[in-house]
Amino acid sequence: MTGFFFAGAAGCKALTAARIAGFPVFVVDADPPAGPARMQSSNQGIQDRRSPVNGRRRAWLLGLCLMPCGVLAESRATPEEAVALVRQGVAFYQANGRVKALAAFNDPKGPFVKGELYFFVYGANGDGVALAHGQNPKMVGKKLLDMRDANGRFLIRDANRVAASPDGRGWIRYMWPNRLTKRVEPKLSYIERVGDIWIGCGVLDSGAGASSPQR
Incomplete structure (x- = not known):
């Protein structure tokens, strides 16, 4: 599996996930509003009970990395x-x-x-x-x-x-x-x-x- 990983500039306080073109996209919300959040992966975008994905109070793009998710846990032959x-x-x-x-x-x-x-x-x-x-x-x-x-x-x-x-x-x-x-x-x-x-x-x-x- 391949994924795009984003890190927020103000710290890692919440994590939401979405799919873009069939790939999982992980986004760190740098400064989320107070209140419980619903995390959901969707081809239509990120759904968050507290705020829509319209860019408000979010700081994206500290880093962007395209890598196989398997790198996180080394895949070994048997x-x-x-x-x-x-x-x-x-x-x-x-x-x-x-x-x-x-x-x-x-x-x-x-x-x-x-x-x-x-x-x-x-x-x-x-x-x-x-x-x-x-x-x-x-x-x-x-x-x-x-x-x-x-x-x-x-x-x-x-x-x-x-x-x-x-x-x-x-x-x-x-x-x-x-x-x-x-x-x-x-x-x-x-x-x-x-x-x-x-x-x-x-x-x-x-x-x-x-x-x-x-x-």
């Missing part, structure tokens, strides 16, 4: 969405082959980068060389077998073990910088082997310490 995206990548690899698949996985504007979700791809041979990274192309071609998280965990080694397991798929947990806030936070990544590679896709782990999601 483990289920990570699994679904990896499964799409597996199907794409099987239908199109390694070369075309890696090109698609590395494309930051391609179908395998969705919000905070992106692929990191390594060889199933366990050498730790990055073959694709949807967020940071500088990692491609580097041997990162000994890369550790903030707690010293060898996350690529852990992912290699999951990929080499009989199922060839599973979850790893580690600490990783949030690309939006830059804070180091728990992350949960789903790993699945296909052909001679494995594909990983992670989400911020709000339930660190809980059991891994069902595959």
